[in-house]
Amino acid sequence: MSQKRAPLVDPSKNLARFDGHVRIVGTGLLGASIGLALTGDGLDVALADASPSQLRLAVDYGAGRPAAETDDPDLIIVAVPPDVTADVIAAELERYPRAVVTDVASIKSEPFIELTRRGLDLTNYIGSHPMAGRERGGAISARADLFVGRPWVICRDESTPRQALALIEDLALDLGAVPIEMTPDEHDDAVGLISHVPQLVSSLLAARLVDAPDAALRLTGQGLRDTVRIASSQPELWVQILGANAAPVADVLTALRKDLDSVIDALEHPDARGSRRHLADAIAAGNIGVARLPGKHGQDQRFAQIVVMVDDRPGELGRLLTELGEINVNMEDLRLEHSPGTAVGLAEISVLPEVKQRTIEDLEARGWRIASV
Template sequence: MSTTGPAALPQPVLVRGTGLLGTSIGLALRGRGVEVLLHDPSPAALAVAQDIGAGRAVDLEGAPAGDDADTPVPGTVVVATPPDVAGRVAVDSLVRWPEAVVMDIASVKASVQAEVRAAVGNGPLTEADASRYVGTHPMAGRERSGPVAARGTLFTAAPWVVCAEEGTSAAAVAAAEALAGSTGATVHTMDAGEHDASVALISHLPQVAASLVASRLQETPAASLALAGNGLRDTTRIAASDPQLWVQILAGNAARLVEILHGVRADLDRLIGTLEAPDAPGARLDIARLIAEGNAGQARIPGKHGAPPQAFAVVTVVVDDAPGQIAAVLQATGDAGVNVEDLRMDHASGHEVGMLEISVLPGRREELAAALTERGWKVV
């Protein structure tokens, strides 16, 4: 057993599933000197994950737990499979390795937890076995999927939720927190039901909304799409996500999401009714209220580093579409002694220039605008 890495994380760590998240976990742990074993039903995915350095591929099929000298005996098993099989694989792992801590990283928790609980008493698990299981969920991802999209830094500063039950052992909780910490994530604790309700609103609803908006673009003339700016791109960015994965996520958390969608439908019905008679008394006020309600909700989203929301001023600079332009503007901003709070780029339609939007503290806006203008940059 390896002695490197965090002491609370029993090693070696076996990652069952070498998609984006599983492979990224392997890369992050390997960067901390942790011994990582990899398994996946797909030989191609497994080979890619091993080739990029996420760990050592092992063959588990048909191997008895610890009886064969060539069979790895993991101290921790991370179930990184799709949500619809995560519970079954977690139960299998608890049976295969009677001393290992087993955790899953599925994006829904109550259904996986229930499947593990169902295997106690009437199935192959004892209460002691189930105590070695803990559900977790790293709140990170990309629009791209598969091991080729994996990054060892994927979880840096991201929330990682640990959903322990009353009977979960302290060692299992410590291992889950150590794993999250080893990837650079920030640990949050909540029960499975609270987790599923939270992600239905802050993750699953945005995905559905983005996909529904983007689906309206399928037959849109190219001339209309040429007018699109960052508003459309921002709104539809996550619509590029993997359909197969989202089928499983949405089905697994359907009850929580449907409740929220009923509320969204009520708001849409209200807006449609108002816009069908936009000149009726009170119609414009109702539209203003709806937008204001959105303002109020958006203002509650945590700001930089998780701090309370803060309004920033924006300095917009026109830059040529050429190498080094963005770096030069940022260097000039640093030379002026102004900190960049946020950054985004909007490309001008029909012109080979971009609009670089630099967010700064309100009191520094005029100072930065003057400094950049003095250095020859065109500030809008």
Template sequence: MRTALVIGTGLIGTSAALALSARGVRVHLADSDHEQARTAASLGAGIEGEPAEAVDLAIVAVPPAHVAATVCDVQRRGLARGVIDVGSVKGGPRREVTEHGGDLTTYLGSHPMSGREQSGPLAATADLFEGRPWVLTPTPGTDTEVLNLALELVSLCGAVPVVMDADDHDRAVALVSHTPQLLSSLVAARLEDAAETDVRLCGQGVRDVTRIAGSDPAMWVDILSANPGPVAEILAQVAADLENTVRSLRELDSAEETQRISGAEGVEALLRRGNAGRARVPGKHGQAPTAYQTVIVLISDQPGELARIFADAGAAGVNIEDVRIEHATGQQAGYVQLNVVPGAVRPLEKALRESGWSLRRQ
């Protein structure tokens, strides 16, 4: 791939353009919002404006509702030898391309499974897709050259190609992406009118659950409008679980012991199902989850504190597998949770104490 056209210079489009430009591909940038395209160009993502002659690959990074029309426009005008879109829904747009008279042989739907809560070109990074799955949904009629260009795009962006049927993809993302977004927003919505004293008690749990609730509502309306059926089906199942859980909690509050026992069993059953589901989420490098143990360190909110902790861990020969920070409310301090393999806990704790760090017992 020597040349590419990116249509839509938001987070995903600009990130792909940055990755391609960094690897020597000549990238042209187009967007209905010319200011956004200029911003992406100023970041080094490419050259603003459509190419004078056909490029190797056009990357359509527009909202799902506009994918089909944009793909067909690219094909009709001969702007590229192949066209790939990066929208989060695949079945509907592909059918719409056919309805609009588009050519499925030179079009391939795809979805990079990566993103951020922020949107727009200023949130873009060239490494956004590093190590992340990138779904490709070719049909039996997809031209081999277009598939190869798509695979090259995925490789240049550092992602991992995953081939799926378009409708299977939509059901999968309804479960692992679209429904979690709504559930996060539902929990966060409870905080909107909560008393200030209550909100100040927020810990890491509520921060984890509500993190993606900060996403752009307009963007998510576009996404959910393109995949409402599968999302509604999963939410209906969640609603049934919620109804059963509410019933179990009511029983726990009962004066009758038999009902309290039944309620406890109902809540425990849900929590155990949650344990089983969580255990299936791929861990580091996509491998099966590892039972890491946590070392908790008190740090002050000063420059260089995290670097010192990692340096001390490295000097002790301990690899930090994962890390998170829990901020202390109203204080210039917090806790760093260092996840390590079980055998590394004692040597890490010993090294950190010798270096003067304060550790907190779990």
């Protein structure tokens, strides 16, 4: 497939490099989003799903066509729940021996070990994991741009065939993602730390609210809301993920419990020598940890921000947006901040990083004041 690559449709985008046939098994959020993006690039995408109604929905949403008996796919993407991923990969490898097969499951060691145990020829299999998701699942929440700017882990070891690796890297790039190569173990340790442990910690914290007095909950602010946001995740999915990545998650939680023990000890003896220091150290260690996260915290990493000062008069914000259109800038997001009684509000607009400087210059030339860059 990489040999017969079509010319780029749009040199500004990294899209439509495939011209082979794609088959997607599982049309939930990830499968349907991949289908939407590849269909949008003009590819033939065949969809399969154990649930006929889910499949019909994904077809209706434009993620592809229903798979046919006569299909002869070049690339197969398995996007099914973790606990059936190995079975489906095995079935696809057997049914389509010519195709390269990947999966998007969020754990990579366990399926690989299971497939190896079955004695399958894994030359055509290469596991991957796009780090993208939404709070809502299903084809109904699918988005063609779900993967733009997101990391896409591709699992390789010394035996991984170069050609299969290149094909999956192209897939990730075509979808706008950033391919990152890791071994299955490196991947599972990493997601244990940055995804599975935060899920459990958020859930354990939220569980403390179950028996809380109503009056206490009325005081809830944004800090608690943010900390427990992911605690609304589905138990059915997470028990599969946690079960398949139990050891790395247990290791991190055990280290966290050691820190928790000494914080509790300091709180139980707040006037003991060293207790205050210990609490300050615990908060300071959190400062250091959160500062290591790439990019500005809490903001969409894909875009650059520009803060424009907008007079608090009717129509001024509309004029700003109209002029952004006139200077041909596509605004990706907008946040407003204004305090009643002040004469000026702040409009934080998000743009693609490459147009940030030009946008600032063009806006300033038109008399807009930029508050911070």
